[in-house]
Amino acid sequence: xxxxxxxxxxxxxxxxEHPCKIAYDALVQADFEPxxxxxxxxxxxxRAVQTGARKKVEDATGSKxxxxxxxxxxxxxxxxxxxxxxxxQHARV
Numbered sequence: 457x458x459x460x461x462x463x464x465x466x467x468x469x470x471x472x473e474h475p476c477k478i479a480y481d482a483l484v485q486a487d488f489e490p491x492x493x494x495x496x497x498x499x500x501x502x503r504a505v506q507t508g509a510r511k512k513v514e515d516a517t518g519s520k521x522x523x524x525x526x527x528x529x530x531x532x533x534x535x536x537x538x539x540x541x542x543x544x545q546h547a548r549v
Contacts, residue, residue, distance in 0.1 A: 458526040459483060459490035459539075460513050462498075475536035479523040482540040486547035495522050 459465075461476035468474050483490050495509035499521040503511065506520060514520045517534040525533040525542065533542045 457483075457488060457490045457528050458493050460493045460495050460509055460522045460524045460526070462522055463494055463496060465492060476523045479525065479536045479539040479543075482536075482543040483525070485549075486543040487549040488543065490525070 459476075459480060461480065463476075465477050465480035466474070467477055480490065480492065493509050495507055495513060497505070497507050497510055499510070499519075501520075503514065503520070506514070510520050510522075513522055513524045513534075516526065516532045517524055519534055521534070523534075523536055523539055525539045527533070533539050
């Protein structure tokens with residue numbers, strides 16, 4: 457499985473909990489080890505200047521925003537809340 461994130465899965469000091477970190481932590485807690493793909497750039501930029509990873513996320517989900525999860529079965533889940541719910545439903549622990 458691949459988890460597409462912005463720049464990483466770290467907490468931003470002084471900010472609310474970061475959506476990419478929330479999604480990553482939920483997958484790890486459910487006993488998954490996702491390959492983390494850093495999409496870089498920013499979702500509001502035009503497609504022409506987006507990275508290949510952001511374009512792939514947009515093609516698969518209709519949105520340039522991450523986090524987005526690509527499961528081993530080829531299913532795509534977009535958004536941290538949706539990824540958390542998926543992880544809880546598919547937990548291996």
